[in-house]
Amino acid sequence: MGSLEDLRNPGERPGTFAMLIYLMLGPMLWGLHLTLIYGANTLICALGGGAAASRATVITATVLIAVPLSLVLLIQRRAGRLFGIADGRAGQRTYDAISRLTGLLSLAGILWAGTAAAILSACVQGR
């Protein structure tokens, strides 16, 4: 927002909801990933589905979420436009940077958790 004149227009784009989603896209995907892999692992183990099924589910969920998130990170500005944040809009660079960095941290979190499937046996109790 540049000047006092701008204040006379009370409307704004993007809407709050779109902006919050844009800033928190990565962490929300991370949350979805954790919910899916934890829920699936618990359910498959409880129902006796076997370690292989659990491992495959975890790896599939990790790939299905990590790949689109990586793509968003690669085309951050274009993703920003999709959410209604126009080029050159006041604060645009900061919003893009916040979204990119939260996405990057989330991608690390997703891969970190997903890697566990390659190392640990799925249904054996740790203790």
Added chain:
Amino acid sequence: MERHLPNTAPRPDGELETLKRAWAVPRGFRLVTAVNNQVIGILYIGAALLFFILAGILALIMRTQLAVPENDLVSQDFYNQIFTMHGTTMMFLFAVPVVEALGVMLLPQMLAARDLPFPRLSAFAIWAYIIGGLVFFSTVFYDLAPKGGWFMYPPLTLKEYSPGDNADFWLLGIGFIEISAIAGAIEIVVGTLRTRPPGMSLVRMPIFAWAMLIFAAMIMIAFPAVILGTMLLEIERSFGWPFFTAEKGGDPLLWQHLFWFFGHPEVYIIFLPAAGLVSMMVPTMARHPLVGYRLIVVALIATGFFSFGLWVHHMFTTGIPSLSLGFFSAASMAVAVPSGIQVFSWIATMAAGRPRFRITTPSLFILGFLFIFTVGGVTGVMVALVPVDFQVHDTYFVVAHFHYVLIGGMVFPLFATFYYWTPMVSRNMLSETLGRWVFWLMFVGFNVSFFPMHITGLLGMPRRVWTYPEGLGWETLNMISTVGAYVLAAGVALFVFDLFRRFRPTFADSVDNPWGAGTLEWLPTDTYSTRSIPYVKSREPLWDQPELAREVEEGRHFLPGAPTGGRETIVTSPIDARPQYVIRMPGPGWMPLLAAVGMAGFFLLLTVKLVVPAVLSGIVMIVACFIWAWKLDHGPEIPSVEIGAGVRLPTYMAGPLSHAWWAMVVLIIVASSLYIAYVFSYLYLWVVSPEVWPAAAGVPGLPEAAWPVSAGVLVVAGSALVSAAGRLLPRPGRGARAFALLLGLGAISFLAALICEGLSHWQTGLRPTDSAYGAMVYMASFLNLQVIAACTILALYAIARYFAGKLDTERRVNFDNAALLYYYAAMQMLLGLVLLHGFPPLAS
């Protein structure tokens, strides 16, 4: 330069007097009716500090008991009570409230708003907290205090193993203190997003406001889980619905899941605002803008999210599959990354300071915080490693770790805050000389007390033991810890002495920006906050606009008076902070206090099974809320006012722009979080004990399909009736009785759906005490009953407003809020029907 200001004309005579009159603080005994954020904030912080001291005294008793082996200073039973009360009081009555209190006091000043948008809600929250907190804490004097630990694990806390009312005081007492916290969260979310000054876009918002926004969002998601947990446990204790009883298909671990889904984010709920405060103080002391503002925002958001993926690390030893432990171990380590980002950002800001980072009392507490919190963070990564956790779980190592995190991460920044922001509301600063003594006593005392606990824990000393035998090698370390605790207490006592000596609250004669800070809370203020609401162009306006204080004080910025004659502030858009309307706010009143007394009476009397007085108290609360709310909706009697720069704003707003609509949305997020926690609990218990679900031998089958279909039809019909009522709202000055009729029928339809659903299960022979399945089925109806009861009250209120001629197509906020909650209730009920009637056949 002057022509770029929103108001350049001379201010009219009497404008300032009107402003002062509108915001006058009641005097004498009527001070308890005040709603001004500074009064409420000081009272709130004072009460939280009292609970900190009381809980600290309990800690000293514990440390004295443990100073030597085989000590019998206090009995085992009393020790159990005081360690439970210490943890509970510190977490629920000190840490969260003091942070909310700082939000109430500092946010309006930092955002240059005249007050938060719901001042009476703040007053209600503080009184509910004070009354409930004092009654709850006093149980320690009557042998009625809970003794199951601050986490209250069943089966220990079930009626069989914890008879009496002690555990109920925790469950009901904490339950309503959480309601107070949620009320505060609503206030903070709406206040931060909607009452910022014109020009203060999200990217110019002070870091503390970001932190409080995330803090409040975390409360909205985390607290409902423990509220559901306390409801389940209290219902099992009182009525025998077996949610946690293994032989009937329940599971004590369900409590741990619900509790820690709240309990771990709680740590960050406490830490993030403290980190936000540090991010405000460090730049001032360095005289340099915060290095890495964007990174800090990223760290706050990431920490807020990641903190919800850590709860299972409190349950590593409960027999969860290895792979699941791996997920949570990864998240527990990942959360260290954003915390590290903040630490490096603060260090970089300090290093960038010119001429150099100033060493003052707040700076010392910040440096102490950095050291202690980092040590706590490192041991946190250690216990995030599953094999290490297996070794140190339930030992004093964990006690050391979380005290390093909590005292380092929250108490030290809090003391820095006291020294830094006291001049904002006091005629005097606190003493710098004594402050340095306070710091060193606390810093040395803390480390002497808690560092040896790492070793005591590694030597095998378990937590929560009343005493220990000689010869285990723990004696010297425990004695050192006790000495350290007394040194730490001496530091706190010296602080309290200084506070009594120097703190003199004031609204108008506070110390003038003693640290040379750049943010808006250091503008000249009075009871009305700032004379005019500044037009903000940067993150440190006082540094970048040196004339700002004078201009604001001369009324050159926005809303320099009180054009409606009452209390008001500007509501701006959430992202860019463009002015949207002027909110008219209520002044002092008895009703928030009375409502808080009624609510405290309801919960506390229910705890001691005095049902009739409890119900009467509940009625008092509802009536007080009705009276309180009746005058809130002024309507568009003064259609619009000029605020400056040629901007003319309406004084009334309904629909999605309205702050009331936003508050209702926040409340709905809270309600939906609670219901999601319920859905998780239902599915979890099915995973644990599918043998008590329908299709198993001896379990009543599901009701015929006609039942849920009927209930669903009634819900949809109810929603349609509410929607139709909205379309029939009369124009101003006209009548439309069909409105009241349709809204009433809508309410009846929802109630009928509720009864239909309950009856459908009852007629199959299913009872809530039969099994965990039965208990979960009726719990769904109980949760629906809560929401429908709230909807019905709102509908009756809207109908009453209609008959009083205060509800029409323009003045429609009361109806909009009721309708919004009804639509949410419909979604919740339909989801419940799908779950309860659709899942069992699928699962079998």
